[in-house]
Amino acid sequence: MANLESNATELFGSFVLGDDEFALPASTIREVVNFPDKISALPLAPPFLEGMFTLRGSVIPVVNLGRIFQPDAPRAEKSHKIAILDFQHVQVGILFHATGEVLRVRPDQRTTLSYASGSTQGVIAGTILLDDGERLIQVLNPAALISIENVPQVLALQSTCQKQQRHNFRTQAARRRCVSFRAGPAAFAFEMGGIQEIISVPEIHNSMLNSKLCLGRINFRGSPIGVVDFAQLLTENGAARDTAEHTDAERRIIVIRMDDATVGFMVDTVDNIIHFADDEVMPIPLLSKVRTDMFSGCISRPEVGDVILLDHQKILSRSEITDMRKGHANLYPDEAKPKDGAAAVKRQSGRQVYITFALDAAYAVEIRQVREIIDFSDAITCPPGMPDYMRGVLNLRQQMVTVIDMRSLYGMPALVAAPAPKILVVERGADCYGLVVDAIDSIMTIDDSKRFAAPSLMRNPNAEHSLANEMREVIDINDSPDGVRKTLRIFDCDRLLQSLDALRPAQAA
Numbered sequence: 001m002a003n004l005e006s007n008a009t010e011l012f013g014s015f016v017l018g019d020d021e022f023a024l025p026a027s028t029i030r031e032v033v034n035f036p037d038k039i040s041a042l043p044l045a046p047p048f049l050e051g052m053f054t055l056r057g058s059v060i061p062v063v064n065l066g067r068i069f070q071p072d073a074p075r076a077e078k079s080h081k082i083a084i085l086d087f088q089h090v091q092v093g094i095l096f097h098a099t100g101e102v103l104r105v106r107p108d109q110r111t112t113l114s115y116a117s118g119s120t121q122g123v124i125a126g127t128i129l130l131d132d133g134e135r136l137i138q139v140l141n142p143a144a145l146i147s148i149e150n151v152p153q154v155l156a157l158q159s160t161c162q163k164q165q166r167h168n169f170r171t172q173a174a175r176r177r178c179v180s181f182r183a184g185p186a187a188f189a190f191e192m193g194g195i196q197e198i199i200s201v202p203e204i205h206n207s208m209l210n211s212k213l214c215l216g217r218i219n220f221r222g223s224p225i226g227v228v229d230f231a232q233l234l235t236e237n238g239a240a241r242d243t244a245e246h247t248d249a250e251r252r253i254i255v256i257r258m259d260d261a262t263v264g265f266m267v268d269t270v271d272n273i274i275h276f277a278d279d280e281v282m283p284i285p286l287l288s289k290v291r292t293d294m295f296s297g298c299i300s301r302p303e304v305g306d307v308i309l310l311d312h313q314k315i316l317s318r319s320e321i322t323d324m325r326k327g328h329a330n331l332y333p334d335e336a337k338p339k340d341g342a343a344a345v346k347r348q349s350g351r352q353v354y355i356t357f358a359l360d361a362a363y364a365v366e367i368r369q370v371r372e373i374i375d376f377s378d379a380i381t382c383p384p385g386m387p388d389y390m391r392g393v394l395n396l397r398q399q400m401v402t403v404i405d406m407r408s409l410y411g412m413p414a415l416v417a418a419p420a421p422k423i424l425v426v427e428r429g430a431d432c433y434g435l436v437v438d439a440i441d442s443i444m445t446i447d448d449s450k451r452f453a454a455p456s457l458m459r460n461p462n463a464e465h466s467l468a469n470e471m472r473e474v475i476d477i478n479d480s481p482d483g484v485r486k487t488l489r490i491f492d493c494d495r496l497l498q499s500l501d502a503l504r505p506a507q508a509a
């Protein structure tokens with residue numbers, strides 16, 4: 001312990017945590033905020049990382065200082081305060097019980113401490129002695145706090161070059177889409193281009209490659225593929241997780257194509273399709289040394305909360321992918337063989353991606369017709385004089401969306417208790433519409449050869465305006481992963497909007 005020799009006084013802000021008092025150099029304290037209403041859990045995080053929240057366009061990781069020293073120290077509570085440490089373009093939230101005061105400290109009141117390399121105690125840079133030595137305040141080292149192994153580091157992305165790149169991206173109106181899902185306590189998303197299909201959970205067969213990570217194998221389009229428990233992938237110690245919160249009906253398998261391999265990831269729920277621009281993706285903390293490359297950023301929206309965007313190509317290592325692909329192909333070669341001669345002939349037809357949804361019956365809509373999918377919102381405003389089938393208008397990120405109740409439009413009875421209705425957001429020129437459906441089921445890639453004209457018997461000649469009459473085509477699927485033959489009616493958004501145009505003059509008259 002050595003006395004400082006500088007004659008200048010230093011300015012500190014003090015904080016209280018339990019029975020201890022800490023201080024940070026005032027120049028490193030950006031602000032102090034109340035505990036946020038929502039804090040998102042982070043996968044692969046050390047015990048002292050409480051989670052993250054967004055503050056004016058930045059992702060702030062929250063560090064529980066007490067748990068750095070004692071991993072079993074109490075977790076955060078709503079009564080806590082958070083000091084935002086801003087040091088070397090890194091912002092980290094430090095958890096405290098209460099703020100203290102601003103201190104002007106003389107050199108003779110300060111001491112510095114030195115530690116062995118790698119010591120977690122190194123976050124304490126020294127002490128301040130006040131009141132004739134009866135009051136001891138521990139001084140935190142900002143450099144150590146932002147460089148402890150596994151502590152999130154959110155690098156500011158405000159350089160002139162990056163600003164210009166973002167401006168150019170916005171100017172070009174380039175937008176991207178991702179599918180959000182939940183696994184454990186957090187929300188994630190894969191970009192649409194990385195998803196081959198999203199399916200209900202079929203029978204999962206045991207495999208000799210079963211592990212805590214690999215649940216087994218499924219027969220997907222005639223080939224065995226491994227199924228990975230995504231939430232288990234994100235646990236640091238491989239401990240078993242509680243799966244009682246979600247039912248088998250809610251769970252989905254997201255089939256991802258990784259170079260030359262196909263892998264299925266089991267998730268708890270698939271939620272929405274999110275439409276976003278590049279500059280809406282905020283940098284996120286470097287969560288740990290494990291699988292850090294898979295975290296691309298964070299999208300934060302009031303309607304969806306904080307969603308962690310993932311790079312699907314970097315979730316598994318090359319060796320993990322190779323072992324899973326070759327292992328299942330070699331162990332179960334018979335499952336990769338076609339079941340009949342006709343299936344062995346590769347169809348040289350196009351393929352389309354569809355969203356399947358429920359509206360009494362099962363329907364499919366080409367994904368290119370849907371801009372995004374959102375949860376049904378109570379924030380819909382209903383102006384007077386609107387037709388019964390129009391729920392009202394919704395302000396979706398400064399764009400007005402006309403919300404259409406599909407059940408009312410087609411004379412269907414209202415659901416007594418719809419568990420989680422969704423809104424398909426579609427665009428037609430400058431106008432934007434939201435189509436309320438009962439539920440979203442899956443995303444499927446289907447050969448054009450399985451698309452046929454709908455039989456005339458499916459139509460109702462006595463109904464002037466019916467959903468069945470607008471379904472001119474169907475999809476016949478006889479090789480679904482769950483082994484059940486399905487017939488899906490193809491829903492055409494353009495045809496619906498044209499029929500709405502035809503309805504308006506009659507209503508006006």
